[in-house]
Amino acid sequence: MIIVKAIAELKKILFDVKSRRLITGFVPTMGALHSGHVSLITKAKKDTDFAVCSIFVNPTQFNDPADFEKYPVTIEADIYLLENAGCDMLFLPTVKEMYPEGLQHHLHFDLGFIETILEGEYRPGHFQGVCQVVHRLLEIVTPHKLYLGQKDFQQCMVLKKMADSYFPLVEVVVCATVRELNGLAMSSRNKRLTQAERQQAVALFNTLAYIKENIVPGDLHNLAQTASQQLVYRGFKVDYVSLANADTLQLVDSWDGKEKIVALVAAFLKDVRLIDNMIVSG
Numbered sequence: 001m002i003i004v005k006a007i008a009e010l011k012k013i014l015f016d017v018k019s020r021r022l023i024t025g026f027v028p029t030m031g032a033l034h035s036g037h038v039s040l041i042t043k044a045k046k047d048t049d050f051a052v053c054s055i056f057v058n059p060t061q062f063n064d065p066a067d068f069e070k071y072p073v074t075i076e077a078d079i080y081l082l083e084n085a086g087c088d089m090l091f092l093p094t095v096k097e098m099y100p101e102g103l104q105h106h107l108h109f110d111l112g113f114i115e116t117i118l119e120g121e122y123r124p125g126h127f128q129g130v131c132q133v134v135h136r137l138l139e140i141v142t143p144h145k146l147y148l149g150q151k152d153f154q155q156c157m158v159l160k161k162m163a164d165s166y167f168p169l170v171e172v173v174v175c176a177t178v179r180e181l182n183g184l185a186m187s188s189r190n191k192r193l194t195q196a197e198r199q200q201a202v203a204l205f206n207t208l209a210y211i212k213e214n215i216v217p218g219d220l221h222n223l224a225q226t227a228s229q230q231l232v233y234r235g236f237k238v239d240y241v242s243l244a245n246a247d248t249l250q251l252v253d254s255w256d257g258k259e260k261i262v263a264l265v266a267a268f269l270k271d272v273r274l275i276d277n278m279i280v281s282g
């Protein structure tokens with residue numbers, strides 16, 4: 001695996017790759033890699049000729065400075081995982097390399113209402129930061145395909161919207177959430193949990209499964225409320241348990257029995273904020 005830190009060097013290598021008419025796949029990450037990330041690399045390797053992964057803990061998408069400070073960094077283990085997954089190139093830029101003119105936003109991304117609900121509501125400015133960094137990375141890497149995880153359901157929608165506007169030729173591929181055997185969605189933030197807390201965190205998955213088992217046409221308010229209470233009872237501080245149209249992310253209060261519904265949850269276990277989601281209809 002080639003490891004590059006400088007944009008100029010990365011571009012030189014990719015110019016050569018593309019002049020050989022190879023198809024490139026790109027997986028942007030913030031590191032502290034796990035099997036969820038590896039599944040994206042594996043898919044990129046399967047679909048394309050040259051898989052590029054980036055590791056960059058992007059300061060502009062953290063609305064909580066403490067969350068940024070505590071974000072796990074495991075770069076040597078990450079390199080080992082990527083080598084084993086057959087990744088062709090790792091881009092490892094510094095903040096200065098990514099934002100030579102400072103962290104301020106030069107572009108405002110028109111994301112519509114999606115930016116105002118769920119993660120957008122609880123993490124103001126988060127999605128502008130996510131779009132800023134992925135826009136910059138796509139300009140640098142110019143891949144044919146971009147690989148994202150459904151674990152971050154709303155982020156997939158936001159980035160699809162951004163990519164459609166600015167990089168219409170880039171194909172966005174969304175990969176299924178990889179979970180531990182007990183159902184807990186893999187997440188870099190799980191590294192901040194003790195073994196006992198990881199067991200406790202399975203409640204997020206169980207709550208989503210509860211919604212899936214119990215959803216019936218009609219008013220959904222009580223179902224969401226009960227699910228949220230289950231999490232509080234298990235020691236979580238809940239930001240939201242919400243049900244939304246899985247294609248548009250419009251929040252759904254009353255289900256007609258036909259719409260495709262996604263349940264989304266965000267909750268704190270101690271000071272670690274975890275998110276998960278599940279398609280619960282059909």
Ligand code: AMP
Pocket residue numbers: 028029030031035036037039040147148149150151152175176177178179185186187188
């Ligand atoms: P992150 O490093 O958390 O920014 O994630 C980088 C990419 O990996 C994003 O597209 C995530 O949605 C994806 N990802 C994170 N966790 C998982 C998971 N458990 N399963 C599948 N993809 C994931």
